[in-house]
Amino acid sequence: MAETSPDRKALHAASRNERLSGLLSRVALKDQSAFAALYEQTSSHLFGVAVRIVREAPAAEELLQEAFVNIWHHAASYDASRSQPFTWLNTIVRNRCLDWLRRRELLTVPLATEEDEGGGFEPPSGDPTPEEMLLNGADAHAVRQCVETLDAGPRQAIALAFYQGMSHAELAKHLRQPLGTVKSWVRRGLEKLKRCLDHAGFARN
Amino acid sequence: MNLSDPARSQRLDALAAEYALGTLPARTRARLARAALGDAAVASAIRGWELRLAPLADGVAPITPPPWIWQAIAARLGMTADPTLETSWWTRVALWRGLALAGFVTAFALAITLLAPRQEELQQPIVAVLADKDGKPALIASAQRGERFMTVKAVGVATPEAGKALELWLLPTGAAPRSLGVIPAAGVSRVTLAAPPEIALAQIPALAVSLEPAGGSPTGAPTGPVLYTGKIERMY
Numbered sequence: 115m116a117e118t119s120p121d122r123k124a125l126h127a128a129s130r131n132e133r134l135s136g137l138l139s140r141v142a143l144k145d146q147s148a149f150a151a152l153y154e155q156t157s158s159h160l161f162g163v164a165v166r167i168v169r170e171a172p173a174a175e176e177l178l179q180e181a182f183v184n185i186w187h188h189a190a191s192y193d194a195s196r197s198q199p200f201t202w203l204n205t206i207v208r209n210r211c212l213d214w215l216r217r218r219e220l221l222t223v224p225l226a227t228e229e230d231e232g233g234g235f236e237p238p239s240g241d242p243t244p245e246e247m248l249l250n251g252a253d254a255h256a257v258r259q260c261v262e263t264l265d266a267g268p269r270q271a272i273a274l275a276f277y278q279g280m281s282h283a284e285l286a287k288h289l290r291q292p293l294g295t296v297k298s299w300v301r302r303g304l305e306k307l308k309r310c311l312d313h314a315g316f317a318r319n
Numbered sequence: 320m321n322l323s324d325p326a327r328s329q330r331l332d333a334l335a336a337e338y339a340l341g342t343l344p345a346r347t348r349a350r351l352a353r354a355a356l357g358d359a360a361v362a363s364a365i366r367g368w369e370l371r372l373a374p375l376a377d378g379v380a381p382i383t384p385p386p387w388i389w390q391a392i393a394a395r396l397g398m399t400a401d402p403t404l405e406t407s408w409w410t411r412v413a414l415w416r417g418l419a420l421a422g423f424v425t426a427f428a429l430a431i432t433l434l435a436p437r438q439e440e441l442q443q444p445i446v447a448v449l450a451d452k453d454g455k456p457a458l459i460a461s462a463q464r465g466e467r468f469m470t471v472k473a474v475g476v477a478t479p480e481a482g483k484a485l486e487l488w489l490l491p492t493g494a495a496p497r498s499l500g501v502i503p504a505a506g507v508s509r510v511t512l513a514a515p516p517e518i519a520l521a522q523i524p525a526l527a528v529s530l531e532p533a534g535g536s537p538t539g540a541p542t543g544p545v546l547y548t549g550k551i552e553r554m555y
């Protein structure tokens with residue numbers, strides 16, 4: 115395990131987090147230039163996250179705006195002792211996108227065709243698959259080893275849910291499995307992931 | 320939530336895991352988020368899973384958002400010190416340009432109008448997103464069936480220079496534009512309709528906003544450049 119790249123990644127992440135922490139504390143004091151810098155440094159990543167989850171560029175554009183409006187208003191509630199700034203920002207964006215997606219499923223709105231034609235999102239060519247992202251993302255962390263212990267089914271289901279916001283029903287359709295099977299893949303996969311992470315000392319809280 | 324009960328705490332953890340992963344259905348998701356506000360055990364279970372899954376987001380390749388998004392955020396927050404807003408394109412916009420571009424934005428606004436409000440508010444609205452020539456949304460107009468006004472929300476409007484005002488127009492098919500009055504460049508405003516929207520807007524395919532002298536066009540027809548246009552979409 116004498117890889118250098120995970121270390122470099124960890125260093126990079128640490129300096130990024132330090133920078134973002136500083137910006138967030140200035141944003142909490144309503145410093146507009148700090149807010150602009152925060153946007154500059156994080157919007158591409160956060161937009162990448164949002165676009166893949168909601169899978170529609172116009173929706174992702176709106177949700178990114180809402181997320182940053184939210185960040186501006188709530189930066190003061192960011193608690194550095196509880197989470198890394200990047201995690202905090204990511205969580206705000208993910209939750210907003212997931213709320214939007216799940217709420218939309220409650221109301222079947224006959225806009226599918228229009229959306230499919232207009233604002234549909236095609237992943238950039240050469241975009242890694244959700245499973246590749248899962249392993250890339252987990253690089254540099256105990257998480258990677260734990261992700262690798264998952265069976266193919268649960269791993270794929272968790273990757274598609276995390277990166278593409280798929281619901282149980284969508285997973286079942288996409289993976290051509292009964293609903294009960296994907297539900298249990300997700301549940302057991304998460305349980306296994308937790309046992310493995312906790313065993314590896316990934317208890318960050 | 321009784322933490323001494325292992326079965327309940329296990330169930331809570333399973334819910335928190337799927338909350339963070341995103342697979343919980345809307346209602347369960349909303350219930351858990353509400354519970355987290357008043358219950359430290361729920362909040363901590365969710366946070367634990369958000370932290371556990373957080374490293375996975377590092378694997379996502381960034382995508383640069385379109386530049387107008389920053390301007391829209393700054394506009395929403397009333398941050399006026401944005402030099403990129405001071406461009407001159409809007410002095411030369413042709414009336415119907417931007418309609419096609421605005422179309423796809425409208426589809427999204429419809430979705431938002433339908434989805435964002437509580438269910439009892441979902442009453443077949445009429446919606447238009449007015450966008451600039453580049454398709455950047457500036458105003459969202461909506462009207463509910465049976466009501467006598469249209470609600471106009473500014474989402475990315477460049478503040479007009481002193482002595483100028485924004486005027487909203489109906490663009491009827493084969494007839495001259497009809498004024499709906501002057502609208503503010505920020506916030507939410509209401510414009511009165513002569514009849515409920517299903518009648519007043521029946522033959523109106525689009526709306527437009529032009530730049531006029533303060534107080535509105537002195538001639539009753541648009542005199543200044545057209546800044547924003549948008550197609551009217553009906554949900555019935």
